Amino acid sequence: MSTEDKKFTRRQILRWVGGGLLFNATGTVLYDPIGRLIRPVNDRLGEAMLSQRLIPEIDLGDHVDLGKLIVNSFDGTPKIDLANFRLQVTGQVNKPLNLSMEDIRRLPYESQITQHVCVEGWAAIVQWGGVKLSDILQVAGVKSTARYVYFTSADGYYESWDLASAQHPQTLLAYQKNDAPLPPENGAPLRLASPIKLGYKLSKWVTAVTVTDKLMTKRGYWEDQGYDWFASI
Template identity: 45%
Template sequence: MSIDLTRRRFLIGSSVAATGLLTGCDALVQSTTVNDILQRAESLTMGAQRLLMGHQPLAREFSEADLSPVFKPNGTSEPGSEEYAQLRETNFADWKLVVNGMVQRPLELSLADLKAMPSRTQITRHDCVEGWSAIGKWTGVPLGLILEKAGLAPGARYAVFYCADELEQTLDGSGKYYESIDLVDAWHPQTILAYAMNGKELEVAHGAPLRLRVERQLGYKHAKYVMRIELTDSFRGIWGGKGGFWEDRGYEWYAGI
């Protein structure tokens, strides 16, 4: 039994499960009590995993025989913005990944630039907060290599991923989808920016042209349609200030599994 599952059962219990927070991405949390419990649970999860699973342990990897015949897309299946539509028309030839914020050398990297960098391929299980799992094969650039290329400024603590996905505009108009991880997970060897899935170019439904894979966390942390990475020392002033779209609506920031 995973540390995360044990923690959820012990701290959250049936009363939190009854809120529906962890059963679907459209359930928003209104209860202060529930939020307090989740925040305490999140701290325990991250602390326990970092203490008991130190030295950058790997998430389990599988063989090609284990690949799921169907890998359900999570979240948005296609961004609706004109900007994204134009990029898609040219097969993302004009797309560039922007890396800025608390860095010494801001970057703009094309897909060709990323594919020219050392890559990693891994077959891992994607666990969605909605209750389903699937195994896929991902190829991409280790995020740590990009951060090394940019050079972190003193005080940088988090990598924030801004996406072409405009899901939240249909809910409350707060801006484009975003997620974040800390630098411990950013430098984990299995944290990659994937441009291929199951040996093929990443499909739109799965986050083309680039998505984050942070294999030790739940699926909503795996940001799709990544356009920009900002290095920062805090989440203050970034929409709800919790470090992610779903986190701003009550989900845990650290979604370790």
């Protein structure tokens, strides 16, 4: 063997890169079975990390500005008749609720400056004002069999959460953003806001909260297409 044979030749390098591209092509075909294997594992991890402790708020002191949210919705901004708007709270609760915005504004006001993180990779620091979801759930009286919370939106978007995340003290139904009334494209009159979940979990234009003991086949608009369900951040 000559010494040249022993070094990496151009041909060998091309073979490695070719192998790499073939790996990508094959792996892309297999994205779904891989996801079915790994998502339950990572969901479990998210569940294990969750606690009811507060995520420290972002300090607006020095260089941090309130960021701009990129508006994502799967079907535009729905038209909502604010005068007749009602939030339904039903399912595994002792006292189903049918709340107007007036009723909701009468509940204790919560404000927090937290980071909103989108699955796409961008993030924005936002001031959210509204009511703790846990306060609403407390008024309704969650039954001991309850384990999940479903959110239905005016545009047909749907989401499901674990009860512990829904009861986290920083999970809000927000009606205010960046010290102003929540704009329609960001989910007015009422949307979810929380520093513990990715943006696609934070339903806009929420009209119904349904407490359940089981997770149904339809778990969320994006989850049903292959995003992770727990979506801890």
